[in-house]
Amino acid sequence: MTSTTSNFRILRATQEHVSLIHSFSKEMAEWEKAEFNLTEDELSAMMFGERAGLEGLIATLDDTAIGFAVFFHNFPTFSGKKGLFIEDIWVTPSRRGKGFGKALLAELARLAVERQCCRLEWWTMDWNTSAREFYKSLGAITKEQCIIHIMKDDALQRLAAHQF
Numbered sequence: 001m002t003s004t005t006s007n008f009r010i011l012r013a014t015q016e017h018v019s020l021i022h023s024f025s026k027e028m029a030e031w032e033k034a035e036f037n038l039t040e041d042e043l044s045a046m047m048f049g050e051r052a053g054l055e056g057l058i059a060t061l062d063d064t065a066i067g068f069a070v071f072f073h074n075f076p077t078f079s080g081k082k083g084l085f086i087e088d089i090w091v092t093p094s095r096r097g098k099g100f101g102k103a104l105l106a107e108l109a110r111l112a113v114e115r116q117c118c119r120l121e122w123w124t125m126d127w128n129t130s131a132r133e134f135y136k137s138l139g140a141i142t143k144e145q146c147i148i149h150i151m152k153d154d155a156l157q158r159l160a161a162h163q164f
Contacts, residue, residue: 008100010107013056013068018044021056024068028090032125059091059104067091069104071111079118084111086122105138123148 013021022040029036046054047070059067069089073082086108091101105120112120124131132142151159 007062008103009060010103011058011060013047013058013070015044015048017056017058017068018047020058020065021047021068021070024065024090025070025088027092028088031093054087057104057107059100061095061100066095067100067104069108071108073115073117074121076118081116081118083119083121084108084115084117086120089122101134102138 011017018040022038022043025038025043026036043054046052047056053072054070055072057069057071058065059069067090069086071084071086074085075081076083089101089104089108091104109120111117124135136142
């Protein structure tokens with residue numbers, strides 16, 4: 001799969017892109033002021049290892065990487081069909097507002113349709129109003145009634161050790 005507009009291309013991520021995706025992921029985490037612990041080996045295993053489930057796209061302009069997306073299939077049980085979940089989508093800040101993010105989302109939508117997914121979904125930080133407005137302008141809806149729950153670190157270990 002390759003999408004081309006002028007000197008802009010979207011490529012399927014390969015093993016050779018792991019370092020680049022890792023770098024973009026770190027840049028995104030810094031921008032979001034989030035903790036970043038991912039190693040290149042962990043990313044490689046998730047994308048290309050024995051139990052791989054994560055896929056990626058690389059956006060390039062004039063053969064220079066300017067963005068990426070990583071995604072995986074989920075299964076919204078009520079629908080009876082798989083969905084496509086975007087874990088991360090990122091365009092380098094200096095390249096925003098030029099249609100590259102929309103092109104990445106369009107490619108992900110094409111994949112979802114091609115794979116007969118019931119939906120394409122992702123999370124957005126509540127403070128990122130520009131992204132939220134952008135997604136809304138494309139027709140995405142906000143599911144306000146859902147609250148994300150995350151269990152990690154000690155709480156995850158305690159629950160995993162619980163005997164029933």
